[in-house]
Amino acid sequence: MKTIFHLDMDAFFVSVERILDPSLQGKPVIVGGDPHGRGVVAACSYEARKFGIHSAMPIANAFRLCPKGIFLHGHHKEYVRYSNAVKNLLEEKFPIVQQASIDEFYCDFTGCQKIYGEPQEFAKKLQQEIMNKFSLPCSIGISSNKSVSKIATDLNKPMGITFVPHGKEKEFLAPLAIERIPGVGKKTFPILKARGFNTIGDLANASQDYLASILGKFGIDLWNRANGFGSDILSLEHERKSISKETTFEEDIVGKTEIEVHLFKLVEKVAQLLRNENLNASTIGIKLRYSDFSTITRAKTIKEPTNDDKIIYQTAVNLFRAVYTRRVGVRLIGIHLSKLEHVSEQEVLFEDEELIRKRMLNAVTKIRDKYGSKIIHIGIVGNK
Numbered sequence: 001m002k003t004i005f006h007l008d009m010d011a012f013f014v015s016v017e018r019i020l021d022p023s024l025q026g027k028p029v030i031v032g033g034d035p036h037g038r039g040v041v042a043a044c045s046y047e048a049r050k051f052g053i054h055s056a057m058p059i060a061n062a063f064r065l066c067p068k069g070i071f072l073h074g075h076h077k078e079y080v081r082y083s084n085a086v087k088n089l090l091e092e093k094f095p096i097v098q099q100a101s102i103d104e105f106y107c108d109f110t111g112c113q114k115i116y117g118e119p120q121e122f123a124k125k126l127q128q129e130i131m132n133k134f135s136l137p138c139s140i141g142i143s144s145n146k147s148v149s150k151i152a153t154d155l156n157k158p159m160g161i162t163f164v165p166h167g168k169e170k171e172f173l174a175p176l177a178i179e180r181i182p183g184v185g186k187k188t189f190p191i192l193k194a195r196g197f198n199t200i201g202d203l204a205n206a207s208q209d210y211l212a213s214i215l216g217k218f219g220i221d222l223w224n225r226a227n228g229f230g231s232d233i234l235s236l237e238h239e240r241k242s243i244s245k246e247t248t249f250e251e252d253i254v255g256k257t258e259i260e261v262h263l264f265k266l267v268e269k270v271a272q273l274l275r276n277e278n279l280n281a282s283t284i285g286i287k288l289r290y291s292d293f294s295t296i297t298r299a300k301t302i303k304e305p306t307n308d309d310k311i312i313y314q315t316a317v318n319l320f321r322a323v324y325t326r327r328v329g330v331r332l333i334g335i336h337l338s339k340l341e342h343v344s345e346q347e348v349l350f351e352d353e354e355l356i357r358k359r360m361l362n363a364v365t366k367i368r369d370k371y372g373s374k375i376i377h378i379g380i381v382g383n384k
């Protein structure tokens with residue numbers, strides 16, 4: 001039996017914003033941009049949640065619920081910086097740490113008892129240390145596997161610690177609502193509800209075949225999770241699976257060139273994120289939503305993985321030009337990078353034009369890190 005910690009920062013973006021501007025303390029804070037725009041809420045404080053605001057909600061709705069709230073665009077670079085600081089601290093304590101998202105980590109505590117004592121006691125100290133060092137609140141769930149620990153963390157926030165003893169996983173889950181299981185959302189929730197499933201216990205008591213018959217493979221996964229099973233294997237490295245960014249326009253756009261300029265700005269952002277994390281991407285995808293809400297996605301996998309603005313933009317814009325055939329207004333454009341891998345050391349060994357270009361890109365990254373992303377743009381728009 002293993003002991004797996006799941007640590008999740010509480011309202012992470014908002015907590016970082018409060019470090020940057022302490023006057024935000026105790027106020028309803030919403031990160032996600034212009035309250036009159038058409039974006040969505042990226043994060044909100046617990047004070048904002050009291051008004052019924054939650055993440056992924058259209059920001060205009062959030063504004064309607066809480067017009068006195070403080071709406072912020074957010075400081076992504078700072079979020080990455082604090083996330084890395086927390087990760088470094090966790091890596092000092094645990095033999096294996098797996099980063100699941102910018103503010104979420106799995107840590108393997110197995111065998112650590114001899115050094116640190118009981119897991120709950122250690123969790124308390126760890127939570128306090130993160131608070132003291134970074135002024136960041138977090139919650140921790142502890143059980144024998146990742147699935148149960150994640151559900152446990154979520155149950156008791158902010159600054160909660162939830163411990164599920166070995167062998168009690170199923171019992172712990174049974175009374176909880178089905179939507180506590182990650183993946184039971186807009187699509188699956190109504191299907192299960194209509195068939196009389198209310199608690200995770202209901203799912204655990206159903207037959208695996210029945211759940212598979214209504215939900216396919218996910219039904220089997222659900223049955224396993226409901227019965228307290230889950231993976232206890234942590235991947236050593238944080239494997240970010242994809243990076244995406246999208247822009248919802250204030251007003252629908254019809255002009256091709258204008259859309260391409262927005263696409264270019266998105267490419268700059270995602271390429272910057274790749275370089276910050278020393279990653280290359282192989283698959284480049286775009287998303288296009290028309291004013292009638294019909295949505296198109298296209299992707300292309302390129303031979304040489306890259307984090308070069310120029311290559312990413314050219315691939316993306318070709319995809320866009322191939323699909324943008326309707327003369328209908330566009331509401332949203334997005335870019336999605338996947339098949340990510342770490343930049344290999346060899347890549348910096350050969351001295352040629354490519355290398356010079358890469359050096360230039362690295363210099364750009366450094367300048368942007370210092371002075372912000374607006375200061376420098378690489379001249380690509382206009383090239384064919």
Ligand SMILES: [Mg+2]
Nearest residue numbers: 008009010103
């Ligand atoms: Mg969180």
